[in-house]
Amino acid sequence: MNGKERILTALEIREPDRVPLYIHGINEAPIIGIGREITDGLPEPKEFREMNDAEKGKLLDTLFLIHEHFGIDGFTSFEIGHEREVDERHVADDWGVVYTRSPHGLPVATGHPVRKPDDLAGFRPPRPARAHLLLLDLARERFKGAKALFWLMRGVFVRSWRLLGMENLMVQMFDDPDFVHRVARMVTDYSLEQLDMLIDAGLDVLVVEDDIADKHAPLVSPVKYREFIKPYNMELVQRAHERGIKAVTHSDGNLWPLLDIILETGYDGLNPLEPQAGMELKKVKEYCGERLCLIGNIDCVDLLPNGTPEQVEEAVRRAIADAAAGGGYILCDSNSLHPGVDPLNCIAMFHAAVKYGAGRP
Amino acid sequence: MEMLKEIAEKVEAGRQNDVKALVESCIEKGVAVSDILNQGLVAGMNSIGVKFRENEVFVPEVLVAARAMKAGLEIIKPILLREKVQSKGTVVMGTVLGDLHDIGKNIVCYMLQGAGYDVVDIGIDAPADKFISAARESGARIIGLSSLLTTTMVYMKDVMDALREAGLGDEVKVMVGGAPVTQAFADDIGAHGYAPDAASAVDVVKRLLGN
Secondary structure, three states, rough: OOOOHHHHHHHHHOOEEEOOEEEEOEOHHHHHHOOOOOOOOEEEEEEEEOOHHHHHHHHHHHHHHHHOOOOEEEEEEOOOOOEEEEEEOEEEEEEOEEEEOOOOEEEEEEOOOOHHHHHHHOOOOOOOOHHHHHHHHHHHHOOOOOEEEEEEEEEEHHHHHHHHHHHHHHHHHHHHHHHHEEEEEEHHHHHHHHHHHHHHHHOOEEEEEEEEEEOOOOOOHHHHHHOOHHHHHHHHHHHHHHHHEEEEEEEEOOOOHHHHHHHHHHOOOEOOHOOOOOOOOHHHHHHHOOOOOOEEEEOOOOOOHHHOHHHHHHHHHHHHHHHHHOOOOOOOOOOOOOOOOOHHHHHHHHHHHHHHEEEOO | OOHHHHHHHHHHOOOHOOOHHHHOOOOOHHHHHHHHHHHHHHHHHHHHHHHOOOOOOOHHHHHHHHHHHHHHHHHHHHHHHHHOOOOOOOEEEEEEEEOOOOOOHHHHHHHHOOOOEEEEEOOOOOOHHHOOOOOOOOHOHHHEEHHHHHHHHHHHHHHHHHHHHHOOOOEEEEEEEEOOOHHHHHHHHOOEEEEEEEOOOOHHHHHHHHO
């Protein structure tokens, strides 16, 4: 099997020739740290936007190379070119959402263009742009069908709260549900149009990225989730399936109270299964492993930054033992390979996945 | 008293207009404002806080309850000041430098206000000197530090050091919380309290202030 076949087999809850390996997200620093083990000429770690064109090209090539060298079976793409710099600390996306940069993490949405129903009346949403899918095009050309192509698309909750502000969105769920539904409709129409474009461009797996939980609990109740989130994200899942691709969802945190609704939504897989949030792999496998492919769970909060390669290997062995029987498990970290992870631990994770994931009875 | 119980229920249900009407009606009837505060508004927020901790209600329910509580508080605040009803204490709350996340910190603020404390919210991305000057200006004996990121929570130690250097190390207690923060981390940096969730933050403040 090649990587794409392996991923698709696992998403169909069938057993591939080995447990597939996937990177959901990875920052510049670990690309450079891991990349230095297999290539040279990489710049010192810095943000992508601070790199010159040659450095950007080298970084992207290294990312592809990591996937090829370590046998990573799926490649994640995402939208680029939809943001413009406002000033040194702020960027705005094509919806008019303003993000504040921080040296300590991803930019955070702090400027919200649709605070009230009146704002919506004069609001013109953007149209999806084909040019923004460049990363998917480059990956498709590079891997030529050998790896599954994933796309990170924000779900209705994330897109809506970025437009309204999170607290405002939550309060509007009580004050003006119709307003919340109209925003949800608007962003979902955009997402559906972009999804068609992505499928035409060769996408294999849609990732509905809709973070909606912290380590204790979901942010919203199952009742609110069922009313305001599920129907819209379900449209994306159904469109993906109608057009012959897979759909998985990603949310950090403790999703147990929402798990039945996530199953009803029809997703093929669930990522990232944070161990610190009670998403214990064995328990989730027992609960719904026959209906949902599990993707993730190798701890990136403590283990990958602070553990030893031997501890990482043991965690991979255990995860495969807990979740891979009968198919339906894709090995991946528990959120992303962020700047704090130890590159050698990431490499240990890749090697262990191949070692323990292959030749299973 | 039935009306106070009803205020608590309406706070819990997030019905701000009902809360306003009931509070005004209580004042007209001569009900003591300290009773409106404690048996009405605080009782309602206390109940929602317990349910929040037990995952029976979620963030949106807390937000509308807090809004209802604040609507009632706005009405009685001038009377509380006039009658010199003492607040239970003042807490300075902020998300530490480099961190731009605010919803967790905001919920703690609402819970503390709902428990009868005065809260000075200094917002997000707050440097140590901002915590110190806010504590000095308000006379707060507690500072609450929030962080969502492992990369920013280390700054909590810098705030602890700055407090000591400013000579406030003994009189101002520090409570920490946020997704990556643990009791072990709190112990490590010498914080006086760790709140694993928003409702617990109220318990920690009560303990630290001895009320």
